[in-house]
Amino acid sequence: QVQVVESGGGVVQPGRSLRLSCAASGFTFNIYGMHWVRQAPGKGLEWVAVTSYDGSTAYYADSLKGRFTISRDNSRNTIYLQMNSLRAEDTAVYYCAKGSAYYRVIDYWGQGTLVTVSS
């Protein structure tokens, strides 16, 4: 069955960097786009970024202002989210999500990893 497992969350100071990972299994990883979506405590969902099936194309939420980078390693069935210059407002659960046959449609979500930005 499809499984995506996020890791790398934790407490980080403002201005520092953090890299999240998402390990996928149960499907042919290298033919699907993959997304990151976040949810601040008690708030709604906010789409963060998407990477194409081969990593050649990526799109980001405008609000991130170039601080985040999504990437993937198809040899490891893993995607990453490099987060730089972290701010308190980046505190959230970060979900890894699988795109469907049409990459913009998310059809499966991981359980998320919590990132807390605090001094």
Next chain:
Amino acid sequence: DIQMTQFPSSLSASVGDRVTITCQASQDISNHLTWFQQRPGQAPTLLVYDASTLYKGDPSRFSASGSGTVFTLTISSLQPEDIATYYCQQFDDDHLTFGGGTKVQIK
């Protein structure tokens, strides 16, 4: 970015009631809309894609419709397991955006 507005932001209904949630897009998005269900403490799950197609395994009491800028999600007979927050999300362009969510509770 395309803005998605959901209403109501929360509702309370009795078991067996018909419940309708509305989602409005700031521009024409054709049928490029999904609905997700997020039960308390859980990750979201896909409920509907292409505005009206129920995802595999989802109960038939859920239905959805709409095209262009106005979309609806209906639960024909509310059940206790439907307690959740429901989100619409557009995928008309590469910058996906979500509605603010509708929290459904049992009266």
